[in-house]
Amino acid sequence: MTFHEHLTRRRKALGLSQEELAAKIGVSRQAVSKWETGDVVPDLNRLLALADALDTSLDALCGREAAEPPATAPAEQGTLPKRRWLLPALCGCLAGCLLAGGLWAWTWRNVVPAEEAAAMSTLPDTFTVSGVRFSSVSDYTVAYQFTPSVSGDAYIYQITFTDPEGKTSTFDAPCSGGVCAGTAALESGWLGYTVTVSVSDGTGSRSAAVAKNLNFSAGSASWFPLTE
Structure with missing residues (x-):
């Protein structure tokens, strides 16, 4: 599911209109409408503001919700031997690194950095x-x-x-x-x-x-x- 589909579904699940969501993050209703149709992608600051306003995580909003960690079976007797807990710990660390790297790559590909936003804008340098x-x-x-x-x-x-x-x-x-x-x-x-x-x-x-x-x-x- 794409970002704009997640955005629309979450807003409707909370019973918010486009105007109400726009007021929460300080933009116009038209901006929210363009995000939900996929015509425009918000910058990183507004992605974070959207996640806060919709009471969700940035991963969930962008379609990259991490899987729930598996339940840990209780130890049979005292502390697990080193060879039994070492492999799960290494796997958990590797999964965290992969998740962080994937989120970074998705953000870099889809969100215009602040210093490049002006260069990608269709607006002229002078507005009168x-x-x-x-x-x-x-x-x-x-x-x-x-x-x-x-x-x-x-x-x-x-x-x-x-x-x-x-x-x-x-x-x-x-x-x-x-x-x-x-x-x-x-x-x-x-x-x-x-x-x-x-x-x-x-x-x-x-x-x-x-x-x-x-x-x-x-x-x-x-x-x-x-x-x-």
Whole structure:
């Protein structure tokens, strides 16, 4: 059974939705969906986070669960003679080395090391955003629109609002025809938010600050643009 099949089966066994699992490890629902379809393989840090969130071992999640050790028969009289316990001990040590080597080889083959992730990403080195617009929907909800410099179904877009106290609220930003638009429900308006947009392809991400001092209330919105 492949990694993505183990991931899907374990998540469903725990009664978790893709959104709930994504929230546990700090990624978007789309990222979890791409992992479960096998389109993208998470890096090692996220593999470890997935194993913790799903209350399982990395071996089990990756389909390399070690076999249960055989039951040890009780000694007939006192301590076993050296020739009887030496061979099982050597076999156990060899099995442990083989298991560790196999896990290392599987990880090296399937997971992109952190220092190589940027090189394998399909994203360009520079990410920019244009056409940024905000409008007030209510005292606590603001509508947004922007045009990213890269677009396509393979990318995941998010928009983050940071208030003056450093508290952040991040939302998935749906895109169609190269333009991303949606609404964000925040705790309050007129707080001078800083707004950042990010794009990810599952192996790397880029971000760009697009506005600061965003203030809004019912019927009005104002901000200082950081893009053209």
